[in-house]
Amino acid sequence: MKSWNQLFIRQGFVLEEKGDNCFLCTNERQENVEFLMESLNLANVQYTFRNGLLTIHSSPICEKEWIKAVDFSDRGKGEGLWFRAGEEEPKVFELDTYVSGLVRELNRLGLYTKGCCDGHGRRWPHIYFDERTDMEKVMQLWNALQVNVRLHRPYVVTLLTNRERLLDVAEQMRNMQLDWLEKGEEHIRKMLFLNTLEELLNIPGKSGDEEEIRMVVREKLTPYVDRITTDWYGNLLAQKKYRTGNGPTILLNAHLDTVVEFEPGRTIVKHGPIWSSSRGILGADDRAGVAVLLEVAKWLETSDFNGTIKFAFTVEEECGLIGARKIEEYFFWDVDAAIVVDRRGTGDIVTSYGVIEPFCDIRYGQFFEKVANDVGLTGWKCTAGGSSDTRVWASQGIQSVNLSVGYQFEHTADEILDTDACYKTVQFIKAVLNQSRDLSRTLRSLHRIEAV
Template structure:
C-alpha cells in the first residue's frame, strides 16, 4: 500500500511531467492522458528526474525541464531554412495547438484557442535561424547559471526565445487564460527579417498584441527601434513593467532597442514588444546565456497571461487615446 507521503510525491512528479489528472487508489495509480505522445513525453521527463529533485518544489523541477529543452535546442544546428530545428519545434508544439502549418517561406504558424476564446489574441514570436553554423563537436560549458560554448557561437540568439515559446505552449494548456494565442517561429530573421516579412497578412488580421522573445541582456522591454520607429503605445510597455513588479521580477524596464521581427509586427498595426532572453555577446565566440534570466521570461509571461483581462483594459484605453488625437 502506498503511504500518504508516497502518494503526494508520486502525484507531484507525474503532474510536473504534464500528466495533470492522477488518481491513486490503494496500490494503483490511474493516469488520464489525451494521447500516447503525452504518455511518452511524461516517461521521458520522469527519466530526467534526479534523486535529489524528488523533495524539491514543482517550480524547481519545471525549471530543470526547461533547462533540458534549452540544451536540446542549443545542440541543434540550423542556419536559416534548416529542417532539423523546425521539425523539433513542430513535434513539441503539434499536440498543444489547434492548428499548425509551415508556410511557403518555412515559418511555423500555429494557433490555439483557450477556454471560450473571448479575450485578447496574443502573438508569441521567436526565430529559428542562427547567424552561422554551430562548430562540430562543440560542448556547452555550464558555469552555474551562465552557459557558453567551448568553440564558436552558443546559438542562444534565438534558441532561448524558441525555448520560452515552447514552455508557454505547455503552461497555457492548464492556465486560466481566456483568449487566443498565435505562435510564429520565423526563418531568415538574421538575413533582414525576411521570414517575418513573408508571413501572410491574413494570419495577423485578428492579432491584438505581439510579444517577441529576441533581445539580448536581462530586463529589457523594447518598445521601439531607436528613436525613429515605435513598436507600441507607452501604455502597453508600462503594462509589462507592472506585471513584472507584480510577479516580484526586478529590473524590467521599457527601453528603445534595435531592429527585430518586432518591427514587422508593429508595421502591421499590432502593439508589440521585444523582451530580453538572457543572452549576451550574440554572434561571437564570447556569447553567453544566463539560463535563470531566460526562465524568468517564462515567469513574466505567466503573469502577462494571468492578467489577460487587464491587458484588454489597457488595449481599450490605448484605442480611446488614439481616437482622441
C-alpha cells in the same frame, strides 16, 4: 521522426545509449530485453546483440509502426500481477502499450505503482500507486509536468489527457533525477526547461537552412496546439484557443535561425547558470527564445489563460527579418498584441526600434512593467532597442514588445547565456498571460499603432 532511443524510452525500455544506434542492455532485466528483440523482429528491424550490446542496423521506423510491433492482444490484461507476486517493478509487456514508459519512470523515481491502464482510447488513463508512495510528491510531479490529473481515491490518479500524451511525458521524465522531487515543483520545471534548452542549442539551423530545428520544434509543439503548419516560406505557425477563447489573441514569436552554423565538435560550457560555447557561437540568439515559448506552450495547457495564442517561429530573421515579412497577412487579422522573445540582456521590455520606430503604445509596455512589479520580478523596464521581428508585427499595427532572454555578445564566439535570466523570462510571460483579463482591458483602451 523519433530516434531509436526515443522510441525505446517511450515504451519503457531502460537502455544506455553508447553511440549511434548502439545500446547497452546490461541494466535492463532479461525479460524486457527478450521482449525488445521480439518486437524488433516483428518490425523487420535489422540488429545484432552481443555481450549485452544491441546495435540497430536499420533507420528508425515511425512510432505508429513501432507501436504495432510492441502491442499484442490482451497486453496489460491482469495488470498488477507483478505487485501481488512481490516484485518491485513490472515488466514492459505486463503494462498497457501507452503507459508502459510512464510507469517505469515513476518506479525509477521511487513513486511505486501497483496497477495502471492507458484507457484504451475509450476513457481517461489512470495509475494505482502503492501505499508506501508519497502522493504529495506524485501530485507535485504532475503539476511540474503540466499534466491535468484528478486524485480519484487516496492512491489512484486519473490523467485527464489522451493516451498518446503519456508517451511524451515518459520521454520528459527520463532525464529526471531523484533529488529533483525533494526540491519542489518549480525546481523540476526549471530543470526540464534546461534540458530542452540544451537540446535546442545543439541542433543546427543557420539562416536559410532551418529544416532540422524546425522539425524538432514542430514535434515538441504539436501536442500543445490545435493547428500547426509550415507556411510556404518555411515559418512554423500554430495556434490554440484556451477556455472560452473570449479573451485576447496574442502572438508569441521567436526565430529559428542562427546567424552562422555551429562549429563542428563544439560543446556547451557551463559555469553555474552561465553557459557558453567551447568555440564559435552558442546560438542562444534565438534558441533561448524558442525554448522559452515551448515552455510557455506546455504551461498554457493547465493555466487559467482565456483567449487565443498564435505562435510564429520564423526563419531567416538574422538576414533581414525575411521570414517574418513573408507570412501571409491574414495570419495577423485577429491578433491583438505580440510578445517577442529575442532581446539580449536581462529586464528589457523593448517598445521601439531606436527612438524613431514605435512598437507599441507606451501603455502596453507599462502593463508589462506593472505585472513584473506585482509578481516580484524586479528589474523589468521599458526601453528602446534594436531590430527584430517585432518591427514586422508593429508594421501590421499590432501592439508589440520584445523581451530580454538572457544572452549577451550574440553573433560572436564570446556569446554567453544566463540561464537563470532565461527562465525568469518564462516566469514573466506566464505572469502576463495569467492576467489575461487585465491585459484585455489594457488592449481595448489602445488603438492599433500607426504603421511606419
